[in-house]
Amino acid sequence: MDSKTPKYDIGVIHGRFQILHNDHIKYLMAGKHFCNHLVVGITNPDPFLTRDSEANPHRSKPIANPLTYYERYVMVEAALLEQGLKFSEFLIVPFPINIPELIQYYVPIDAVFFLTIYDDWGRQKKSFFESLGLKIHVLWEVSLENKGLSSSDIREAIIKGKPWEQFVPTSVANLIKKWDIITRLIKLSSSK
Numbered sequence: 001m002d003s004k005t006p007k008y009d010i011g012v013i014h015g016r017f018q019i020l021h022n023d024h025i026k027y028l029m030a031g032k033h034f035c036n037h038l039v040v041g042i043t044n045p046d047p048f049l050t051r052d053s054e055a056n057p058h059r060s061k062p063i064a065n066p067l068t069y070y071e072r073y074v075m076v077e078a079a080l081l082e083q084g085l086k087f088s089e090f091l092i093v094p095f096p097i098n099i100p101e102l103i104q105y106y107v108p109i110d111a112v113f114f115l116t117i118y119d120d121w122g123r124q125k126k127s128f129f130e131s132l133g134l135k136i137h138v139l140w141e142v143s144l145e146n147k148g149l150s151s152s153d154i155r156e157a158i159i160k161g162k163p164w165e166q167f168v169p170t171s172v173a174n175l176i177k178k179w180d181i182i183t184r185l186i187k188l189s190s191s192k
Contacts, residue, residue, distance in 0.1 A: 007035070008112045009036050010037045010039060010108055010112070011035030011137070012095075012112070012113045013027070013031040013038060013040055013041065014040070014041035014095045014115070015043060016151070017072045018065055018066060019067065019154050019168060020168065021150075021172075022168060023147075024149075035111075037090065038085075038090045039092075039107050040091070040092045043097040044097075063188045066188055067181065069094060074175060075171070078172065078175065079169040079171050082169050083169075093106050093107060100132055110135075112137050113129050113135065115138060116140050117141040117142075118141075119144045154167050154168065159189045
């Protein structure tokens, strides 16, 4: 196998993508590099599949989940197409990471599962996958301080009226404006 041939046929990658940003694109494209077909799982797809986690308590709060599954689906799809992928190269599905025993109903469990590790939450997800006997490929592990962009920072910049568009794909910036996500974030922040 040469360096241009993907290592795996199907890869599964996941994230909340609450707001999809440029480092998410690096992550998604790193996963795609290793597989022919990428299944993108969107976590916290609805309130019933969202749970609190001691390893990452803020991720279940309303301010951390301002976008619907549909909005994130459209953003991920638009951003991957903007990167030059074809529809035949990826699929987007719900991914109930907080209820790992349900994962088998959403994705092919014989695929390789990509993840990155920055903190205890990343290690907990790896443990979830191991407990399910899934094949894991850690794309990278770095400290939280070296993680780079975070959706929390981008949401905060939007709320405070600071520059944010350069941190997201053009297609995502356009959708945020079209759907007036800015007003939604401001309302959510004032009701904290």
